[in-house]
Amino acid sequence: MRPGKAVASFDSATGMLRALARFLHDRDVPLIGQGPAAMEPAMSALLGAASRLPRALQEKAYAASGWAEAVPLRRVPEIRSEELARWVTGHYPRRRYPVAFVGSSNGALVHLAAAVSAPWLPQTLLLPVRRHGVHPDDPRGDLDTTRQAGRALLDANPDLVLHHMHDANQDRLMIAGMTYFRVKWRRLPQAYARFLEESLEPGATLVVVECGLRWPSTRVGPRHVFQHGALGGATPEEYAHGGPRVADYLRRYGSPRRAWDYPPADGERPEAEWGFEPELLGELEKLAERNGWRLARLRFGEPEDLSPAVADLHRSWHERRGLPADRLLVECFLLLEPWWALRSGSAPFWTVFNTEASHARLRSYLDAADPYDEIRLTLFSHGVDSVGLAPIDAWRELLARARKVGVFTGVDTRAYPRDFAVLARAHRQLARIRTTYPMPLPLEWARAEEFLGKREELELRTR
Amino acid sequence: MPLEQLVHTVSGTAIMSRRRHGPGPAVVCVHGAGVSGREMLPFVRELGATHDAWAVDLPGFGRSEKPSAPPTLAGLSDAVAAWLEESGLERACLLGGSFGCQVAVDVAVRHPDRVAALVLVGPTVDPLGRSPVRLVAQWLRNSVHESPRMAPLNVADYLDAGPRRVLASFGVSMRDRVEDKLPYVAVPALVVRGGRDGMVPQAWAEEVTRLLPRGRLVVMEGLPHMVPYRDPRGLAREVTAFLGEVAA
Known part of the structure; x- marks a missing residue:
């Protein structure tokens, strides 16, 4: 399975990767990096017309776009994490960088990396997976339908953790015909290690980006968790127990339910999309030590910090x-x-x-x-x-x-x-x-480091 | 409510204006190229409920007398300044529509003691569109969004001014480099753009505001170039709020 096909195009991690990689190639980001600027007038007209369609049609079109880019369930076991990592590193120009980032997805980080002219390797990618016959307000049904595929994916990729995410609030349209498999590397893929060794000189800085956001989830199996909703408009309590806002929302969308029925949460784990899975840290520390790089840890509680x-x-x-x-x-x-x-x-x-x-x-x-x-x-x-x-x-x-x-x-x-x-x-x-x-x-990393080091809402420690 | 019609003689030329005398400070509307104060009248009626609202016909246009010489920008703005003095308005807010913005800016820069504030509605001419072909294309693109009821007024205005003067005013508009003057406007200025204005690109409206030392931009969504004709009430609301802030 080609990695570019397996990974979602309309996702935070991919969008950020494209924006930063294009910047490092000295290019801007028309059509969120998905097409040439020459297509912009036509796409603007086309999408503008779509915005004027009757709402039911719009929603169908939106759901269909999600379905179209998702991986068929039976092909999920073909996905290989090493190929995904190679696909990521292939975005960046090959040259020497004074600093590189690895870890959580974050839009502000993309600007920071662009300012200091450095690449960022995401820990998390989204693999959209096609499935049928599950109502958006039925999280248990979603889990049951895709559990096997999740297990097969993990069996084939021991370096990944799978955060199966079900957000019936914000992803309502998208999850009509697909579901969200967010995978996180808990071991450093070879492609990442090789890219870093080819790009960073001794004395360079490797920055681990660690967003501490955690979210209620249920353990499905080893390295496999099911996340209840996601960071956004609704609170974890609302996903778990409902409430007036949820009931009103479900009524507006003609749902037979008035609250969601997620399987009981058995803990909080790194949030699927933004949170950092700390298992990766050990290998990054070893790699930095072996290569004579400074290792910096950029830690913050929530993405917008x-x-x-x-x-x-x-x-x-x-x-x-x-x-x-x-x-x-x-x-x-x-x-x-x-x-x-x-x-x-x-x-x-x-x-x-x-x-x-x-x-x-x-x-x-x-x-x-x-x-x-x-x-x-x-x-x-x-x-x-x-x-x-x-x-x-x-x-x-x-x-x-x-x-x-x-x-x-x-x-x-x-x-x-x-x-x-x-x-x-x-x-x-x-x-x-x-x-x-x-x-x-480019802004010198030392300046950025000094500036960020003084901020109370962050922690930036270098060894 | 009928508007007052007044005629003042400025440098030997009779200048026609219409007014609704509300209680607030004076706001004088200056019309665009080739047309007259007629298109401003719905707005004058609206704003006149709260302000001393005027629409003036520039010399050579509408019901004002026609000088023999073709119009120049400095000539038009000198006439407005002299008219302000003649009509007893010490310091007024000038509200320009389209080319009227260029006249208003020129007055504000060359006769600063006459102007208390500026409102620039659909300020022309975008330097990147400064060619006859582009102007015509922009005008055509915009016209589909304008009210069809405005067309007879435009025709009457063009007949009043005559084709040579209409064309000359377009030429004046195109040659004037308003962007060079904006940084010297000392008074508070509100820039208003109709969200569907085909003659004033959004980026240009933003740049006009940026160049004005005390500028502020308001985008009125869904409206074409001629905001005062299309949404007099909405514009009156924006102008009232702006003048309230200026006074405070």
């Missing part, structure tokens, strides 16, 4: 270069543009998703930061009026914090959260920005 620090790091860097440092670019999920963030002299603030929690994080950042003259905001659309979705007016309120220009970038506010065209238009509109600056030389 890194966002304010990385935004402020960029702002201070822009100021040092004599730029106005008056622009903020707020990005969402896999809509990432490190190339244009630097070109436009913007500080990037990454939000995990379009939820109330992300909205609150952005608001508290704006409360604390010196005002920005310009704020541009992109919003990912997942097609669902899910629990905890922040409405468009709430985002508009935050845009009003800009002193001069507070605008959505590429967002069709009337279509949100069914605004599929944002995948084409976010880059398209951002790339039209006037007043741009020369691309800076």
Whole structure:
């Protein structure tokens, strides 16, 4: 099974990998890195038309797009983790880097890595798996249907941990015809080790990115867990026991249920999409020691803990270069543009998703930061009026914090959260920005390290 | 409610204006290229409920007298400044629509003591679109979103001004480098763009705001170039809020 086919294209880890790799190739990210800029007008028109379809049709199209890119159940055992790792490293230009990152997926980290011109190797990838006949609100049915395939995948890949994730809230449309297998490396794949040894000189720094987010889950078997929902609009309690917001949501979507029936959780484990699986750390430490690299551990509690620090790091860097440092670019999920963030002299603030929690994080950042003259905001659309979705007016309120220009970038506010065209238009509109600056030389890692080391919300320790 | 019609003589030319005299500070609307204050009247009626709202016909356009010489930007903005003095408005907020923004900016830069604030609705001309072919293409692209009821007003305006003056005003608009003047506008300025304005790209509206030292951008979603005609009430709301902030 070709690794590029097995891994989800529309996922955080892949989107981040593409954005960073393209940046290191000195390229921007049209069509979330999935197609050439020349296709943008056509895709923008096509997806814009899709945003105007009747809702039932839109939802079918969205579900079909998920199904189409998923792996048939019977082919899951053919997936090989070593091939996946080779596929990842194949994205990056081969050259010497002063620093490299390994670990958790994180949009702010993509900007940090771009700033210091370094690659990042994800610990987690998403393998979407096709399956039929399971209602989105039936997590037990989902687990039963795919348990065997999960076991076969793990038997063939002893270096992986499988976090089977079922989020009936935000992934409602996607999980109609497929399910989410998120795999994490607990052993360092050879391709990663080889790439690092070819890329890092003695004295270079290997940074392990460790997001400490944990989530309730159920052990299915050795190295196999089933996660109840995911980080986003609903709380772990709401996934486990329901509540008025969940009941209302299920009623709106015509579900026969009023709460979900997940198998009982038997503990909290690293969150499937963002959390770091610490088993990997030991091998990274040994590899660093063997090669004479400094090993740094960048630890934080939740994905967005890194966002304010990385935004402020960029702002201070822009100021040092004599730029106005008056622009903020707020990005969402896999809509990432490190190339244009630097070109436009913007500080990037990454939000995990379009939820109330992300909205609150952005608001508290704006409360604390010196005002920005310009704020541009992109919003990912997942097609669902899910629990905890922040409405468009709430985002508009935050845009009003800009002193001069507070605008959505590429967002069709009337279509949100069914605004599929944002995948084409976010880059398209951002790339039209006037007043741009020369691309800076990479930021020295020592400077970034010093800056991040002083932040209370993070821990950065180097050995 | 009928509007007052006033005629002032400025440098020997009779200038026509219409007014609804509300209680708040004065707002003077300056129309776009080739047209007249007619397109601003729905907005003047709306804003006049709370402000001293005016629409002026630039010399040579609408019901104002026609000078023999073709229009120049400096000539038009000098006429507006002189008209402001003649009509007893000490310091007014100038609201430009389209090319009217270029006139308003010129007044603000060359006669700063006459202007209290600026509102630039659909500011022309995007430097990247500064060619006759592009302007015509943009105009066509935008026109499908405009209200069909505005077309007879445009025709009446073009007949009033005459084809030579209409074309000349387009030429003036195209040659004026408004981007060079924006950094010298000292007063607070609100930039308004209709979300579907085909003549004013979003990036240009953002750049106009960036270049204005005290600029702020409002995008009114779903609206075309002629926001004052299409949504007078919504625009009045934005202008009222802006002037409230300026006063505070």
